[in-house]
Amino acid sequence: MALVKYDWILALITIFFCVSSFGNGANDVANSYATSVAARTLTMPQVGFLSAITEFVGAVALGNRVTNTIKNGIISIKRFDGNPGSLMLAMACAEFGNAVWLMTATTLGFPVSTTQTIVGSLIGVGIAADSDVTWAWKTGSVSQVAASWAVAPCLAGCFAALVFATIKFGILERKDPFNIAMKAIPFYLAFTGAILALFIVVEAPTAPSLEEFGAGKAVGIVLGVFFGVLAVAYIFFMPYFHRRLVKQDARIKFYHIPLGPMLWKDDPYIYWPAKADGPAVIDYYKSAHDQDSTDTLENASNSGSDRDATTADTSALEKANPLVVPTSRTRIIEPEERFLAPTKDLPLAHPSRLWSWTKYLLLQGVTRDCVSHTSAHLQDTHARAKRYDNRVEHLYTYAQVASAMLMSIAHGSNDVANAIGPWAAAYSTYKANAVATKVPTPVWALVVAGLLLGAGFWFFGFKIVRAMGNRITQLSPSRGFSMELGAAITVLLASRLGLPVSTTQCVTGATVGVALMNFDVRAVNWRQVAFIFSGWILTLPCAGLIGGLAMGMALNTPHL
DSSP states (O other): OOOGGGHHHHHHHHHHHHHHHHHHIIIIIHHHHHHHHHTTSSOHHHHHHHHHHHHHHHHHHSSOSEEESSGGGOBOGGGGTTOHHHHHHHHHHHHHHHHHHHHHHHHHTOOOOHHHHHHHHHHHHHHHTTOOBOOSSSTTOHHHHHHHHHHHHHHHHHHHHHHHHHHIIIIITSSSHHHHHHHHHHHHHHHHHHHHHHIIIIISTTSOOHHHHOHHHHHHHHHHHHHHHHHHIIIIIHHHHIIIIISOOTTOOGGGGGGGGGGGSSSOOOSSOOOTTSOSSOOTTOOOBOTTSSOOHHHHHHTHHHHHHHHHHHHHHHHHOTTSOOOOOOOOOOHIIIIIGGGTTSOTTOHHHHHHHHHHHHHGGGSSOOSOBOOHHHHHHHHTSOOOOHHHHHHHHHHHHHHHHHHHHHHHHHHHHHHHHHHHHHHHHHHHTSOOSEEEOOHHHHHHHHHHHHHHHHHHTHHHHHHHSTTTSOOOHHHHHHHHHHHHHHHHHHHHHTOOOOHHHHHHHHHHHHHGGGSOGGGSOHHHHHHHHHHHHHHHHHHHHHHHHHHHHHHTOOOO
16 A cells, blocks of 8 residues: 555655756766767767767666665665655655755766765765664775775776777877778777677676676677677778768768768769868867957967967868868857847747747757867867877767767666666655565656756756866867777776776766876866866765755654
8 A cells, every 4th residue: 555645755756856867967978978079079969969869778778677775785774664654755865965966066067976976865864864874895885985086087097098099109190190090990980889789788787697698698799799880880981981081072971971882983972962162071179268258368368379389289280181170269159149139128028039038948058168168277288288180080080979879878777776766765665655675667767767867968968068078188089089988998897896986987087097198297187177076075975964964854853
């Protein structure tokens, strides 16, 4: 029989669950795609649509069908035996703390771990409810969470640096980097596909363990995917690359890849061709420094020498490579100016003004400039990164998109439980009138969570994209690919070894690791790294304080 007298708790936790899923999307989903936006591989609207698909697929197709009531067993469930109403209240307070801190951190621009947010909130709730908290070193303990602040970024930094080292010394700094890259890119695409297959086979929450599945069968599938993607790369991608980059055919765009072998012809049929006089590739090293914004005239004049140095670094490359777009900056129109300014003098009820506000509310999150900055210090940091052939960088845009999708699918499948776990516990307890330790997760709840993950990024993810993008270092497609693949490898390996890692911390560590491959510590904006690290430190106590205070007040509220 259902706990009808506590239906108000179920209503509240459902609201908190929706806000948590939205905040999870706004904060954690942005980590997967931030480097792609900063490297100019994808635009914000493209990422908005792509993330909605990958997060939904990860959450619904690969997400856990059985959710642990208490994340990682961080607090003891015994405290709530025989008192299902108190468990529902505890889960509601934990979900509240999770939702509030995620939205607060996102607003402030802190990229935080959603896993550590819910763990921190549960710790606060456990202390308020006088439940035992797992402090000692073992799986899911508080000490392991603290250790992940160093373990995750260091591991990811090493893997990402190793991946970029193969590109840097094997391709980018060789005598003829473009031709070498043309030969190597099919293998990088195939390797990325194989890593995705490995995750789906043995690491997705719905997948059997490697021991149950069989190592031989897993290796067979991974190798099959590797050679399958390799064949697709040679049949479809290589003719496309040759037509666009060697033949310099500006009419060719990414949606012409399906033409495959037809592009080898001298005059192939091309549907929806782009302008023939346009550039074949953009300049991925175009200055992101916006002097016309909030910098003072003094800062602008002081940064002139750095800007000239940056221009000098790329001028020789531009002369040698006529495919590059000129490096002149174009001002980005922000959504307030684009949507609201033209109708600001009209009456509030005027249809044109209402339509302007509708477009603003729906599109403001994916039409903001997440690449430009106004910092002379950051401009100097970017100037210390080496510039490479834009044609080579363009080759890695496709591998970077694939690696970003891998990270996003992995996030959707794993981290959806952070928002849905407490709700699922309260929902099952409400229906069964008994404390539940492991509960079935309704598919419709996974669908709702998957949709909210995508919506969170669409409307609010720009905050974290700005923080995790080129505010740390100079980004380019080859660097972004290395960062995302290094972070993905770390997540896969650490989960097999039982090491505590966070996607957010892996991406941050991978970004720093690749930046240090410039062999100049000043190529990293350590101020931004310190800002991000402070967000990690604040997550446990802040989420715990919010959840704990809510639980404490709820348990001790006087009543008539």
